[in-house]
Amino acid sequence: MAKGPRLDLRRLEREAASADMRSSKLAPGGKPITGVMALVRENLDALVALKVSGRSWGAIAAGLTAQGFRTADGRDLTAANLTGVISSVRRQAARKLARETERRSRGDSVLKAPEAVNGPTPSSAVTSSPRLSPDLAVTPAAIPHPQPAEDERRRAALARARSLLKKD
Numbered sequence: 006m007a008k009g010p011r012l013d014l015r016r017l018e019r020e021a022a023s024a025d026m027r028s029s030k031l032a033p034g035g036k037p038i039t040g041v042m043a044l045v046r047e048n049l050d051a052l053v054a055l056k057v058s059g060r061s062w063g064a065i066a067a068g069l070t071a072q073g074f075r076t077a078d079g080r081d082l083t084a085a086n087l088t089g090v091i092s093s094v095r096r097q098a099a100r101k102l103a104r105e106t107e108r109r110s111r112g113d114s115v116l117k118a119p120e121a122v123n124g125p126t127p128s129s130a131v132t133s134s135p136r137l138s139p140d141l142a143v144t145p146a147a148i149p150h151p152q153p154a155e156d157e158r159r160r161a162a163l164a165r166a167r168s169l170l171k172k173d
Contacts, residue, residue: 045090
């Protein structure tokens, strides 16, 4: 019986590590990560301030290209690329804010304040805990209180039962 090829575990480890490194440099769409999206997320206010100060999106894109930022295809950034990424970042931020607002507004949610999302701030020691929906909560008026006549009936029944339960 002929033996198959022998597995080289050290080589497998090296190849698996290099494959992980190659795949980690791809964006979710399968294109290479260029860092432009992260750059815009972190510096959106500064980029908008440059635009407000009179710079064109084309000039800002050219400046970013000069610093080494390129599209996923390796081409220079254009005004259309940059404004597309900025619009995408703004849409993502708006969706995130809408989701957080919806979560906080839900009655059954434990996230009621921004501290619950961002972590507690030193000045706030507010803790929220799970609670029942208002329609399931037990109100004091809903609990029936025994009437005196009922208490008397119970005591009389207990007195009758004691004679049966006594040990001789």
